[in-house]
Amino acid sequence: MPLATEGDRGAGADRARPTRRRRFNTRRALTILAFLSPAFIVVAIFTYYPLLVGGQMAFHQWSLWDLNNTPFIGLDNFRTLIADPAFGRTMLNSLIWVVGSLVPQFVIGFLIALGLRRSFRMRGLYQAIAFYPWAISGFLIGILFRWMFNSEFGVINDMLMRSGITDGPIPWLANPRLALVAVIIANIWYGVTFFAIMILAALQSVPEELTEAAALDGAGRVRTLFQIVIPTIRSTLILTVLLRVIWIFNFPDIIYAMTGGGPGNQTQIATTWMIQFTQQGNYGLASALGFIVMGVLIVFTGAYLSILTRKGSL
Amino acid sequence: MINRDPLSLKIFRAVGLSVWLIITLFPLYWVLLTSFKPANQIAEYPVRYWPREFSFENYIRLFSTSNFGQYIWNSLLVSATAASVATVIALLSGYVLSRFEFRSKGAVMVAFLVTQMVPAFIALGPLYQMFVKLGLVDSRFGLVLVYIAMTIPFSAIMLRGFFDNVPDSLEEAAMVDGLTRFGALWRVLVPVMRPGIIATFIFNFVNCWNELFLSVTLIQSTGNRTIPTALNSFISSFNIEWGPMSAAAVLTILPTMVLFAFASRWIVAGLTQGATKG
Numbered sequence: 022m023p024l025a026t027e028g029d030r031g032a033g034a035d036r037a038r039p040t041r042r043r044r045f046n047t048r049r050a051l052t053i054l055a056f057l058s059p060a061f062i063v064v065a066i067f068t069y070y071p072l073l074v075g076g077q078m079a080f081h082q083w084s085l086w087d088l089n090n091t092p093f094i095g096l097d098n099f100r101t102l103i104a105d106p107a108f109g110r111t112m113l114n115s116l117i118w119v120v121g122s123l124v125p126q127f128v129i130g131f132l133i134a135l136g137l138r139r140s141f142r143m144r145g146l147y148q149a150i151a152f153y154p155w156a157i158s159g160f161l162i163g164i165l166f167r168w169m170f171n172s173e174f175g176v177i178n179d180m181l182m183r184s185g186i187t188d189g190p191i192p193w194l195a196n197p198r199l200a201l202v203a204v205i206i207a208n209i210w211y212g213v214t215f216f217a218i219m220i221l222a223a224l225q226s227v228p229e230e231l232t233e234a235a236a237l238d239g240a241g242r243v244r245t246l247f248q249i250v251i252p253t254i255r256s257t258l259i260l261t262v263l264l265r266v267i268w269i270f271n272f273p274d275i276i277y278a279m280t281g282g283g284p285g286n287q288t289q290i291a292t293t294w295m296i297q298f299t300q301q302g303n304y305g306l307a308s309a310l311g312f313i314v315m316g317v318l319i320v321f322t323g324a325y326l327s328i329l330t331r332k333g334s335l
Numbered sequence: 336m337i338n339r340d341p342l343s344l345k346i347f348r349a350v351g352l353s354v355w356l357i358i359t360l361f362p363l364y365w366v367l368l369t370s371f372k373p374a375n376q377i378a379e380y381p382v383r384y385w386p387r388e389f390s391f392e393n394y395i396r397l398f399s400t401s402n403f404g405q406y407i408w409n410s411l412l413v414s415a416t417a418a419s420v421a422t423v424i425a426l427l428s429g430y431v432l433s434r435f436e437f438r439s440k441g442a443v444m445v446a447f448l449v450t451q452m453v454p455a456f457i458a459l460g461p462l463y464q465m466f467v468k469l470g471l472v473d474s475r476f477g478l479v480l481v482y483i484a485m486t487i488p489f490s491a492i493m494l495r496g497f498f499d500n501v502p503d504s505l506e507e508a509a510m511v512d513g514l515t516r517f518g519a520l521w522r523v524l525v526p527v528m529r530p531g532i533i534a535t536f537i538f539n540f541v542n543c544w545n546e547l548f549l550s551v552t553l554i555q556s557t558g559n560r561t562i563p564t565a566l567n568s569f570i571s572s573f574n575i576e577w578g579p580m581s582a583a584a585v586l587t588i589l590p591t592m593v594l595f596a597f598a599s600r601w602i603v604a605g606l607t608q609g610a611t612k613g
Contacts, residue, residue: 067484158545
């Protein structure tokens with residue numbers, strides 16, 4: 022994808038010797054092959070092969086408990102899924118999960134990046150501390166929030182009650198309406214760091230002269246931000262949001278740890294549902310659901326890029 | 336650069352950043368606190384924000400009621416081995432992707448990137464079946480192999496970015512002096528790129544350390560469990576014991592947090608480059 026923001030520095034490596042690049046060079050081809058093959062052999066065996074086998078399971082009746090009887094059943098798995106009463110709920114939840122997490126993550130992350138843009142004393146230390154959620158797995162974050170949202174001894178209820186916002190403890194994770202809110206709050210907390218890091222890096226790539234020139238022309242801070250800075254980093258923002266949508270859609274860990282999709286499928290998203298199918302040994306359904314997820318993501322990616330790149334190139 | 340921001344903006348920024356720091360650190364504080372509370376104070380109401388007394392009870396219980404020491408060792412062994420091998424293999428791929436232009440290069444990049452986007456759960460069943468045939472089920476070695484494959488693609492992309500920052504005149508000079516390409520890479524480029532390589536290694540290590548669903552599927556006996564697999568069995572039990580659970584969480588978080596803080600600058604550089612270059 023031609024999405025480079027800082028110019029393709031990789032091409033510079035070969036520009037130095039253009040004559041050698043023209044003709045086919047066996048030695049050169051062998052070098053490339055030799056250097057790439059270890060990676061490819063490992064990834065092919067342990068990632069691609071299982072993915073391809075898994076892909077075709079979508080069209081088979083495939084249960085872990087009946088491995089000798091896996092007939093081809095066409096699109097039956099897809100029909101079973103769509104007919105399942107949980108299907109609509111799951112798809113809607115996936116959408117709420119992605120949008121409800123991503124928008125606040127983006128806004129807060131952007132504000133933090135703006136705050137960290139100018140250098141100040143201890144900025145390095147601040148980043149090293151404040152960006153720590155990145156080192157922790159989503160699964161563990163889910164465990165921490167499950168404890169904090171605990172209805173009896175949870176600290177969140179305690180703070181709400183002490184500050185007089187609520188009168189009694191709220192059963193966050195047991196309440197069908199609030200459980201989704203709780204898992205999204207945990208996810209927002211977790212994902213802000215990612216946006217802060219990416220947007221900060223993008224902001225720092227904006228040349229200082231550009232914003233200074235705008236300031237000299239009398240543009241205020243807010244105007245400079247919206248008319249100079251954001252357009253300059255637009256391609257990074259578009260790409261970051263896209264990567265994040267794909268990632269959050271595929272990210273069941275927090276929900277898995279906090280509610281396991283419950284109560285009564287109220288926090289079930291596509292990937293937690295997939296986990297449930299694999300735990301039941303029903304790999305056919307899990308795989309079919311995986312296809313639906315990929316289909317949704319491919320359609321989304323296409324639409325997203327064509328809408329956002331039409332008004333000028335990325 | 337002259338900092339001409341008005342005082343009000345500076346104050347606003349300082350307050351905003353401080354508030355976020357508190358929000359970010361609070362869950363960590365809370366789990367640390369819980370882990371040091373004596374058992375009778377964990378399930379106590381009203382909740383205490385500073386315990387009456389600190390105790391190691393939960394840690395002692397954690398190690399005496401489970402094989403947590405063994406789990407830590409397993410996680411360490413598997414993550415360190417997988418991360419080292421993956422980093423070396425990805426170093427070779429990253430080098431080629433940075434230094435050579437060839438027709439299928441775009442396809443290679445896409446092949447790497449696709450692995451990051453497909454829901455991995457599709458692969459769990461077939462992987463399990465394959466491991467049954469290979470006799471690798473419930474083996475730490477098998478888990479290492481899967482983790483190597485899992486971490487290679489992104490580290491190759493990350494390392495490519497780091498190679499791009501090193502002028503190729505460096506290894507060309509070494510090759511004129513008689514080193515092979517591999518020798519030049521190993522003896523000249525690797526020392527120069529040490530920060531980037533360490534960052535990639537740490538990134539891989541943390542990813543393996545945190546990995547849950549593959550290990551839950553492929554590891555069965557308690558003796559081979561990694562930490563996330565063990566935590567998974569803790570939260571799956573009917574009555575979660577939050578004291579030992581918090582102690583386990585603290586022990587899981589601390590090593591990776593320290594590693595990340597140590598290398599965050601380079602990891603951030605590598606990730607942002609990798610992502611924006613596609």
